[in-house]
Amino acid sequence: MELLTTTGAASRKTGDCIIVGVYENGHIGVAASNIDSASNGAISKLVRLGDVTGSPGSSILISDLPGVRARRVLIVGLGKKSNFNVSQFRRALGTAAAKIQDSKIREITSYLSLEDVSGTNHYYLARYTIETFCNSLYRFTETKSIKKLRRPALRKFCIATSSRSDAIRVLKGAEHAQAIVAGMSLAKDLGNLPPNVCTPAHLARTAQLIAKKHKSIATRVLGESEIKRLGMNSFLSVTSGSALPAKLIIMQYKGAGKARPLVFVGKGITFDAGGISLKPGPGMDEMKFDMCGAAAVIATMTVVASLKLPINLTVVVPACENLPSGTATRPGDIVTSMSGKTIEILNTDAEGRLILCDALTYARRFKPETIIDVATLTGACVVALGHHRTAVMSRSDDLAGQLTAAGIGADDRAWHMPLADEYAQQLDSNFADFANVGGRDGGAITAACFLSKFTEGLNWAHLDIAGTAWRSGSAKGSTGRPVPLLSEFILRRARAIP
Ligand code: BES
Numbered sequence: 130m131e132l133l134t135t136t137g138a139a140s141r142k143t144g145d146c147i148i149v150g151v152y153e154n155g156h157i158g159v160a161a162s163n164i165d166s167a168s169n170g171a172i173s174k175l176v177r178l179g180d181v182t183g184s185p186g187s188s189i190l191i192s193d194l195p196g197v198r199a200r201r202v203l204i205v206g207l208g209k210k211s212n213f214n215v216s217q218f219r220r221a222l223g224t225a226a227a228k229i230q231d232s233k234i235r236e237i238t239s240y241l242s243l244e245d246v247s248g249t250n251h252y253y254l255a256r257y258t259i260e261t262f263c264n265s266l267y268r269f270t271e272t273k274s275i276k277k278l279r280r281p282a283l284r285k286f287c288i289a290t291s292s293r294s295d296a297i298r299v300l301k302g303a304e305h306a307q308a309i310v311a312g313m314s315l316a317k318d319l320g321n322l323p324p325n326v327c328t329p330a331h332l333a334r335t336a337q338l339i340a341k342k343h344k345s346i347a348t349r350v351l352g353e354s355e356i357k358r359l360g361m362n363s364f365l366s367v368t369s370g371s372a373l374p375a376k377l378i379i380m381q382y383k384g385a386g387k388a389r390p391l392v393f394v395g396k397g398i399t400f401d402a403g404g405i406s407l408k409p410g411p412g413m414d415e416m417k418f419d420m421c422g423a424a425a426v427i428a429t430m431t432v433v434a435s436l437k438l439p440i441n442l443t444v445v446v447p448a449c450e451n452l453p454s455g456t457a458t459r460p461g462d463i464v465t466s467m468s469g470k471t472i473e474i475l476n477t478d479a480e481g482r483l484i485l486c487d488a489l490t491y492a493r494r495f496k497p498e499t500i501i502d503v504a505t506l507t508g509a510c511v512v513a514l515g516h517h518r519t520a521v522m523s524r525s526d527d528l529a530g531q532l533t534a535a536g537i538g539a540d541d542r543a544w545h546m547p548l549a550d551e552y553a554q555q556l557d558s559n560f561a562d563f564a565n566v567g568g569r570d571g572g573a574i575t576a577a578c579f580l581s582k583f584t585e586g587l588n589w590a591h592l593d594i595a596g597t598a599w600r601s602g603s604a605k606g607s608t609g610r611p612v613p614l615l616s617e618f619i620l621r622r623a624r625a626i627p
């Protein structure tokens with residue numbers, strides 16, 4: 130897709146479609162007034178007729194307006210002028226994107242602008258615009274026999290600004306958005322693939338293909354014998370019921386010489402049946418999404434490499450299935466983790482922490498400057514925060530603050546939950562150093578407490594994406610979250626945002 134900017138008048142712009150905004154109570158924006166006067170008051174007439182109200186969520190697509198060069202004009206409601214803010218702006222973008230998503234429109238010029246909104250800039254204006262439109266075009270067709278649902282991509286996207294000097298920021302934002310959208314699409318594809326296709330080996334192959342495509346990434350995949358040699362018995366206890374071999378995937382991107390790396394660890398359970406602590410049947414198919422943490426960190430790696438960011442990033446993904454069988458781990462089994470700490474596995478369904486603790490211990494060899502794990506870790510997180518906010522837990526309020534701020538910047542929000550010693554007692558065990566579960570209460574926090582036992586001395590944060598990584602119901606599918614948050618966190622560190 131070609132990215133362009135313009136300062137020209139809306140009525141003079143050629144192409145498939147231009148998008149203009151109209152506020153409530155007949156307040157017409159700059160571009161809409163330009164169209165209005167060029168077309169002998171066509172928009173004012175629609176306002177008088179009540180067909181254009183300017184209310185949020187409303188839109189109307191008109192073709193062949195006299196005096197207007199573009200083939201179509203999409204008029205989008207912006208709400209009250211006095212209330213217009215970043216979220217109203219995003220809502221208008223979403224409305225516009227939804228309206229054109231099943232059309233033949235391939236060239237768009239957006240005159241929706243943030244000119245009247247404080248606290249943001251043209252870089253984000255472009256980021257949100259491109260992200261919203263490109264995300265709305267995502268379709269998963271890989272496993273359909275008829276591929277016609279796949280939409281042809283947009284050819285040209287032009288963003289209008291009032292001054293030429295804004296063009297550099299707009300193009301930077303658009304370029305970053307394209308990389309983030311591509312990353313989100315990869316994360317969604319991996320999440321949406323069925324668990325008989327997206328296996329641990331498939332994740333490993335994907336990571337290797339990415340390294341083939343980006344020369345700046347090196348991928349290594351360890352098999353079960355190496356995992357055993359490393360002493361990752363906690364990880365191995367989870368895969369012991371599965372017929373598929375577990376994989377430990379390591380990806381390294383070097384954009385900053387010898388600097389200590391940022392390390393992302395992603396939970397890669399390609400199917401979570403719960404093991405011997407078997408999950409109930411209804412909705413169990415959704416446990417194919419239990420590798421969305423892995424998908425997000427692998428996808429963020431591609432964002433970083435395609436933008437050639439000046440940072441060092443290492444990704445570690447423990448990947449396996451959690452299934453019941455005669456060789457599966459029993460409730461009550463005790464394993465010695467790679468760190469040497471012993472764990473009493475009281476519930477085999479609390480497997481995410483069992484693979485992550487060994488991956489976190491393994492990651493120490495990279496001397497991480499900061500380490501962040503990303504996991505669909507607990508149903509309790511969904512109870513606490515629902516489907517809108519990812520949970521952030523860290524011993525460092527500073528790091529947690531940077532992550533929640535990145536979530537706001539990227540519009541991929543997170544919420545800082547407490548990680549305090551009081552909760553850790555719930556993991557006490559009579560037989561091992563601690564248990565892998567701490568009861569129902571505060572389940573998302575006790576899971577983080579478990580991980581914190583393996584990250585002593587590290588600048589570490591944990592993201593629980595159980596509520597945000599996928600949607601259920603008729604819109605069932607992976608969301609690509611938290612690729613935007615992670616990308617924003619890195620872009621800020623790399624000082625790549627103008
Ligand atoms: N993958 C699940 C967490 C999950 C459940 C995410 C539902 C999204 C929706 C995880 O492995 C799990 O099963 N956690 C248990 C932990 C419990 C046994 C302490 C849970 O949340 O029920």
Ligand code: MN
Binds near residue numbers: 403478479480
């Ligand atoms: Mn589980």
Ligand code: ZN
Binds near residue numbers: 398478480
């Ligand atoms: Zn799980």
